[in-house]
Amino acid sequence: MSSKSAPSTPASKIERTLASTPGGSKVKEEKIVVTVRLRPLNKREQSLKDQVAWECIDDQTIIYKPPPQERSVVPTSYTFDKVFGPASLTKNVYEEGVKNVALSALMGINATIFAYGQTSSGKTYTMRGITENAVNDIYKHILDNPDRDFTIKISGLEIYNENVRDLLNIDSGRNLKLLDDPEKGTVVEKLVEETANNDQHLRQLIGICEAQRQVGETALNDTSSRSHQIIRLTIKSSLRENSDCVRSFVASLNFVDLAGSERAVQTHADGARLREGCHINLSLMTLTTVIRKLSVGKRSGHIPYRDSKLTRILQHSLGGNARTAIICTLSPAMSHFEQSRNTLSFATRAKEVTNNAQVNMFVSEKQLVKHLQKEVARLEAELRTPDPSARSDSEVLAREKDLKIQQMEMEIEELKRQRDLAQSQAEELRRKIQEEQLVCIANCCFVFFNRLQDFNPLESPNRVKKCLSFSGPPSPKVECKDLARGDRTRNTMGRQTMRQSSTAPFTLMHEIRKIEQLQEQLGEEANRALEVLQKEVACHRLGNQDAAETIAKLQAEIREMCAVRSEPKEVEVGDVIAPHRSISANLKEEITKLHSQGSTIAGLEEQLENVQKSIDKLVLSLPSNQQAINEKNPKPKSQSKKKKILPLASSNSPNIQNLIRSPCSPISSARQVLESELENKDPENDDIVSVENFQGSEKDTPTKSEDGGISSREGTPCFQRSSSVNMRKMQKMFQNAAEENVRSIRAYVTELKERVAKLQYQKQLLVCQVLELEANEAAGYDIESDENISELQDPLVSWQVTFREQRQQIIELWDICQVSIIHRTQFYLLFKGDPADQIYIEVELRRLTWLHQHFAELGNASPAPQGDEPVVSLSSSIRALKREREFLAKRLITRLSAEERDALYIKWEVPLFGKHRKLQLINKLWVDPRDAKHVQESAEIVAKLVGFCEGGNISKEMFELNFALPSDKRPWAIGWNPISNFLNL
Numbered sequence: 001m002s003s004k005s006a007p008s009t010p011a012s013k014i015e016r017t018l019a020s021t022p023g024g025s026k027v028k029e030e031k032i033v034v035t036v037r038l039r040p041l042n043k044r045e046q047s048l049k050d051q052v053a054w055e056c057i058d059d060q061t062i063i064y065k066p067p068p069q070e071r072s073v074v075p076t077s078y079t080f081d082k083v084f085g086p087a088s089l090t091k092n093v094y095e096e097g098v099k100n101v102a103l104s105a106l107m108g109i110n111a112t113i114f115a116y117g118q119t120s121s122g123k124t125y126t127m128r129g130i131t132e133n134a135v136n137d138i139y140k141h142i143l144d145n146p147d148r149d150f151t152i153k154i155s156g157l158e159i160y161n162e163n164v165r166d167l168l169n170i171d172s173g174r175n176l177k178l179l180d181d182p183e184k185g186t187v188v189e190k191l192v193e194e195t196a197n198n199d200q201h202l203r204q205l206i207g208i209c210e211a212q213r214q215v216g217e218t219a220l221n222d223t224s225s226r227s228h229q230i231i232r233l234t235i236k237s238s239l240r241e242n243s244d245c246v247r248s249f250v251a252s253l254n255f256v257d258l259a260g261s262e263r264a265v266q267t268h269a270d271g272a273r274l275r276e277g278c279h280i281n282l283s284l285m286t287l288t289t290v291i292r293k294l295s296v297g298k299r300s301g302h303i304p305y306r307d308s309k310l311t312r313i314l315q316h317s318l319g320g321n322a323r324t325a326i327i328c329t330l331s332p333a334m335s336h337f338e339q340s341r342n343t344l345s346f347a348t349r350a351k352e353v354t355n356n357a358q359v360n361m362f363v364s365e366k367q368l369v370k371h372l373q374k375e376v377a378r379l380e381a382e383l384r385t386p387d388p389s390a391r392s393d394s395e396v397l398a399r400e401k402d403l404k405i406q407q408m409e410m411e412i413e414e415l416k417r418q419r420d421l422a423q424s425q426a427e428e429l430r431r432k433i434q435e436e437q438l439v440c441i442a443n444c445c446f447v448f449f450n451r452l453q454d455f456n457p458l459e460s461p462n463r464v465k466k467c468l469s470f471s472g473p474p475s476p477k478v479e480c481k482d483l484a485r486g487d488r489t490r491n492t493m494g495r496q497t498m499r500q501s502s503t504a505p506f507t508l509m510h511e512i513r514k515i516e517q518l519q520e521q522l523g524e525e526a527n528r529a530l531e532v533l534q535k536e537v538a539c540h541r542l543g544n545q546d547a548a549e550t551i552a553k554l555q556a557e558i559r560e561m562c563a564v565r566s567e568p569k570e571v572e573v574g575d576v577i578a579p580h581r582s583i584s585a586n587l588k589e590e591i592t593k594l595h596s597q598g599s600t601i602a603g604l605e606e607q608l609e610n611v612q613k614s615i616d617k618l619v620l621s622l623p624s625n626q627q628a629i630n631e632k633n634p635k636p637k638s639q640s641k642k643k644k645i646l647p648l649a650s651s652n653s654p655n656i657q658n659l660i661r662s663p664c665s666p667i668s669s670a671r672q673v674l675e676s677e678l679e680n681k682d683p684e685n686d687d688i689v690s691v692e693n694f695q696g697s698e699k700d701t702p703t704k705s706e707d708g709g710i711s712s713r714e715g716t717p718c719f720q721r722s723s724s725v726n727m728r729k730m731q732k733m734f735q736n737a738a739e740e741n742v743r744s745i746r747a748y749v750t751e752l753k754e755r756v757a758k759l760q761y762q763k764q765l766l767v768c769q770v771l772e773l774e775a776n777e778a779a780g781y782d783i784e785s786d787e788n789i790s791e792l793q794d795p796l797v798s799w800q801v802t803f804r805e806q807r808q809q810i811i812e813l814w815d816i817c818q819v820s821i822i823h824r825t826q827f828y829l830l831f832k833g834d835p836a837d838q839i840y841i842e843v844e845l846r847r848l849t850w851l852h853q854h855f856a857e858l859g860n861a862s863p864a865p866q867g868d869e870p871v872v873s874l875s876s877s878i879r880a881l882k883r884e885r886e887f888l889a890k891r892l893i894t895r896l897s898a899e900e901r902d903a904l905y906i907k908w909e910v911p912l913f914g915k916h917r918k919l920q921l922i923n924k925l926w927v928d929p930r931d932a933k934h935v936q937e938s939a940e941i942v943a944k945l946v947g948f949c950e951g952g953n954i955s956k957e958m959f960e961l962n963f964a965l966p967s968d969k970r971p972w973a974i975g976w977n978p979i980s981n982f983l984n985l
């Protein structure tokens, strides 16, 4: 903004939040400005001789003044941006508390001022004065800034019983819809917006809005506002004519007068007033939740703006693109202490909410057209008088770009030239080496030829041929022994042979024979090396003894398990009800069967554990792991050498083959690759292996010749390169395949475990049924005529309906039987009506029914302990539940922040500063089984305290273990008789 247009009003003070140049729209984070206003005691309060509970001790602190009889309570103080005592004027509240925020709207920043507080605390009284003062200042600013053109529009709405009504068009009687606009956010459809011609007109329109608002009489306020009122001014401003600036400011300024939070008991509300009160409290609760969530950071999860129309409309003002000021109004009366403290808690949290206000600018079409016309005129003038020095920026840029491209092209050319030069140099070098080798061979032949001529001219052609057959080619791989001593030898060859020219013919013959012999040896050596290599490859293919044995064991175990697994299939879900008929005939037999099933399942789990161990062993025996182990625990040299050469030493175990044949195993393909690699091996490579072996093998393929240069294969770089690359590749392939197998077996084992868990549950259900039947038989009840069972078997009964009914029964039985609230929470959060939950719901309902009967039979009597069995009685359950609540109360400290705790105290109406408030809160959880919301919220709190989340760290299969004693690892193995074992909580 130019200095010319800078506001001369105190609004200039708010530059800290402004993007003060029209060119930028910087976002600035800023906390909500929170002030508190304490009104004087009103006539009603005075007449009731109500005491003053609050005092503003300075301009930022308000404290609670406990009555003399409450000496023990430490005075509590709250600090805010500003606090205003009973004697303060609304003008002061405006000037010191909200003016800066309100006038931001004049410079394109959205602003919202709202009043929050209990009914009759002075919200309307304060907001009227604030609006009046703001209007005055807005028009003062307009007067002070004649260079800018301002447009002010006004709209007014109220949210009454969750309906949005247009206060400037009340006759329409419409409930206005809220629409989502991608740019503007929530928009109220068809809301009338009037343009204010001047300040008087604006005041008049505001007056209309206030007059149309729903007001009613309550015990606390003769003119109680029964709706939330939002008066919105939209302020646009742009620089007047002759300005180059095309951008204009636009912002909205909201004055929000909320309906007061109220207690029906205090307002004596009934009928329509009570209904209004409910809506008011509900939307204020959403506002409180939004503020609470925003106060712990915007990333604290979902912010429920959409839960009420109020928060939806005010979304920008709550943590969004706006500056916001909240005035919290308080009654000083002791009788309103609780409500006042709730207001202060709200204010405390609101202080932590951060907004991201930015300057909102728009380009007016009129201004834009004007600007473009000017620009066109300037360009036309430029074209008429071309001036090279006045080139446009884009031309300069294009030129720079062209220059850069040219430069890069030149660099590429230079690089190409250098590359060609290097290639020709390399070519030249290669050619020279070949020439040198040819000279060397020619010399050699010349000497032989001369010698043979000396010896026997008639035989010479054959001899020459033979000599050339091994010394001729330039390749170094077939150089004869004398020639193979290296470059040095090769270079001096000519001189040596010249010196030998006088050697006797038989010496020469001997030389030739020796070379022939060496050639033969070379062939043999190559063959031997190949054999060793093939053996090694074969050994690798077969795997090592340990792994093979493990795999054999593993397979035997899996086979055994498969056999065991088929047995419990008799107890499938569909069969659960079936035993009823036979049970009534022969209960004993069924019970024995169940008992044996228990041990079968136990056996199955043991088997599973064995398999798991075997898998772990197998994983350990894999080459990479083995190598890691060897590195960790070095073995004696001979052993480690064996491992190194044969990491998967020979074994004829068929098991590995079985494993390899497993459909998910890639090892079969790995094997094919292996074989094809050997079969298709390039003969050239054979040569390389043999020659290099010839050059350096001694340990594994010793030769007779000491001076033959044949040494150990180990440590020969070329050998390692050619064979160990393949070995590593093979090991890797085997390892991958084995790991793949292990993974598939693990998945299989997990699946089996899940089946075991399910069987266990089914067994529990069966046991419950048996007990029920036993009890019914004892009572002479005819099982066949049991309607409940026939209903259970009726496939037409909708599961969802049944689920809801049964879950409600369960919740009520939990309450009656004083069941652990952690257990309730887990169960409640886990089983939400999925058809697969049927069995769990069934079991829970049956065991609770049994428990209920059991408690009823016991009455107040303390049951005698049966051996080691824990005694279950209602009183023991109550005691256990009490301990659990105490435990959870302690967890409130560690699991929740102070703010979260305070929010809960407020929500659950626990005095914020009361004694034992943590326990008080926990004692309020899970106490109303008929209130679904209460149950849900109780479960959420307990879940948070014990640290489990839905779909997270608890699973249905795990859940069943909660029926068992913590010390009991295999609940099904105990047998059904002491049912209290798994009913114990």
Ligand SMILES: Nc1ncnc2c1ncn2[C@@H]1O[C@H](COP(=O)(O)OP(=O)(O)OP(=O)(O)O)[C@@H](O)[C@H]1O
Residues within 6 Å of the ligand: 038, 039, 040, 042, 086, 117, 118, 119, 120, 121, 122, 123, 124, 125, 126, 221, 223, 224, 225, 226, 258, 259, 260, 261, 329
């Ligand atoms: N600071 C104050 N000084 C003097 N009187 C006040 C002050 N605040 C409020 N009052 C008086 O208290 C009464 C209730 O105030 P008001 O209607 O503004 O409360 P409210 O919070 O808007 O109530 P509701 O939520 O029920 O609408 C009014 O008669 C008002 O004049």
